[in-house]
Amino acid sequence: MNRIILHVDMDAFFAAIEQRNNPEYMGKPLIVGADPKDGKGRGVVSTCSYEARKFGVHSAMPISRAYKLCPHGIYVYPNGKLYSQVSREMFSVFYEFSDLVEPLSIDEAFIDVTGSIRLFGDGPSIGEKLKRRIYEKVNLTASVGIAPNKFLAKIASDLKKPDGLVVVKEGEIDSFLAPLDISRLWGAGEKTVQIFRKMGINTVGELAGFPKDILIKKFGKAGQHFYNLAHGIDNRPVYNATEAKSVSNENTFNDDVSDTEIIYKTLLWLSEKVAYRLRQSNLKGKTIHLKLRYDNFETISRDKTIPGYVSNTETLYKKIIELFDKNYQKGRKIRLVGVGVSGFDRQLGEQISLFDAGRSQKSRKLDELEDLLIDRFGKEVISRAESMKTKPPKSS
Numbered sequence: 001m002n003r004i005i006l007h008v009d010m011d012a013f014f015a016a017i018e019q020r021n022n023p024e025y026m027g028k029p030l031i032v033g034a035d036p037k038d039g040k041g042r043g044v045v046s047t048c049s050y051e052a053r054k055f056g057v058h059s060a061m062p063i064s065r066a067y068k069l070c071p072h073g074i075y076v077y078p079n080g081k082l083y084s085q086v087s088r089e090m091f092s093v094f095y096e097f098s099d100l101v102e103p104l105s106i107d108e109a110f111i112d113v114t115g116s117i118r119l120f121g122d123g124p125s126i127g128e129k130l131k132r133r134i135y136e137k138v139n140l141t142a143s144v145g146i147a148p149n150k151f152l153a154k155i156a157s158d159l160k161k162p163d164g165l166v167v168v169k170e171g172e173i174d175s176f177l178a179p180l181d182i183s184r185l186w187g188a189g190e191k192t193v194q195i196f197r198k199m200g201i202n203t204v205g206e207l208a209g210f211p212k213d214i215l216i217k218k219f220g221k222a223g224q225h226f227y228n229l230a231h232g233i234d235n236r237p238v239y240n241a242t243e244a245k246s247v248s249n250e251n252t253f254n255d256d257v258s259d260t261e262i263i264y265k266t267l268l269w270l271s272e273k274v275a276y277r278l279r280q281s282n283l284k285g286k287t288i289h290l291k292l293r294y295d296n297f298e299t300i301s302r303d304k305t306i307p308g309y310v311s312n313t314e315t316l317y318k319k320i321i322e323l324f325d326k327n328y329q330k331g332r333k334i335r336l337v338g339v340g341v342s343g344f345d346r347q348l349g350e351q352i353s354l355f356d357a358g359r360s361q362k363s364r365k366l367d368e369l370e371d372l373l374i375d376r377f378g379k380e381v382i383s384r385a386e387s388m389k390t391k392p393p394k395s396s
């Protein structure tokens with residue numbers, strides 16, 4: 001049966017809220033993040049308005065760099081409580097359209113609306129209604145992608161940002177995908193993209209022209225995955241809250257870092273994201289996970305089971321920092337950090353640690369996990385990067 005999947009992502013979320021609440025910021029380059037202190041500030045940009053993006057400012061950039069690029073910008077410190085409140089209001093709108101809502105972050109979700117057609121009309125009209133309802137409720141714009149699966153919906157929502165609505169119809173999948181740059185492929189990190197380019201593959205269409213067996217020879221299991229995506233095939237369901245086994249988020253730095261202040265800030269941001277998703281789903285977890293990847297791709301995962309359960313940002317952050325301080329080899333450059341929570345109180349039986357996917361799980365579980373990982377982490381898929389490292393592609 002054909003599905004209708006929506007991917008919703010708010011536009012310049014934190015910055016848009018600040019502009020909404022402070023009309024004098026409207027239409028101006030606005031940067032939400034650390035205090036720039038006349039260019040000497042430490043810490044990073046959370047996000048910025050589209051006006052600021054024109055100057056090259058973006059999320060996760062050191063605030064000092066943002067200040068160089070955009071000295072006349074308006075700089076505001078994040079107000080997490082406010083953003084969470086707005087997020088809750090916005091998610092309540094998502095649930096008006098379907099019970100099957102999978103939160104991905106504070107401003108982003110998949111919604112399976114296949115069962116809602118009779119109530120709300122076809123995919124495109126649901127998309128329009130959703131956007132309108134969000135605007136009515138929180139006075140902010142969202143970008144929406146509508147497609148037969150998650151992969152396509154996620155790409156679609158990003159194509160016409162801000163305030164976009166992009167529909168991918170069943171019969172138009174190939175023509176939709178063909179011109180897209182290969183870097184848009186879910187699970188293709190920088191290294192993989194480089195390999196594709198060396199193979200002369202620069203667009204998804206060019207990848208789609210490659211026979212499956214060659215891709216499998218070159219990339220192993222990932223080859224099958226890339227083949228499927230290039231042909232617009234993605235059968236992963238939208239997981240609603242009660243099905244989740246673990247909640248985690250990770251971040252790859254644009255430039256490798258050893259500055260613990262920046263790493264702490266990122267861990268805080270990730271803890272907030274994870275804790276937020278837990279609360280959003282009414283979950284609390286007993287086991288926390290930290291993942292670190294050094295610049296040479298050496299990756300460590302550490303778990304800690306805590307007394308009681310956690311869904312609170314501060315508690316999670318404190319535990320994560322404890323784990324980090326214990327395990328980080330000071331001075332070494334870090335490429336990626338991840339934070340996760342599992343062992344939910346309602347959960348019986350086997351617990352799956354996403355971060356340990358590549359090492360300790362049986363292969364039967366791996367497929368399932370890889371799917372989850374791609375869902376959870378978007379482009380930077382842990383297992384993918386790891387398999388690239390341990391199994392260099394054979395020339396064929």
Ligand code: TTP
Nearest residue numbers: 009010011012013014015046047059060107161
């Ligand atoms: P995003 O949806 O990635 O970004 P955005 O909503 O600001 O802009 P876009 O229109 O491109 O979607 O993230 C949502 C919010 O999460 C963002 O407003 C601020 C916060 N955030 C951080 O604090 N740090 C980060 O590194 C990123 C990526 C986001």
Ligand code: MG
Nearest residue numbers: 009010011107
């Ligand atoms: Mg957004």
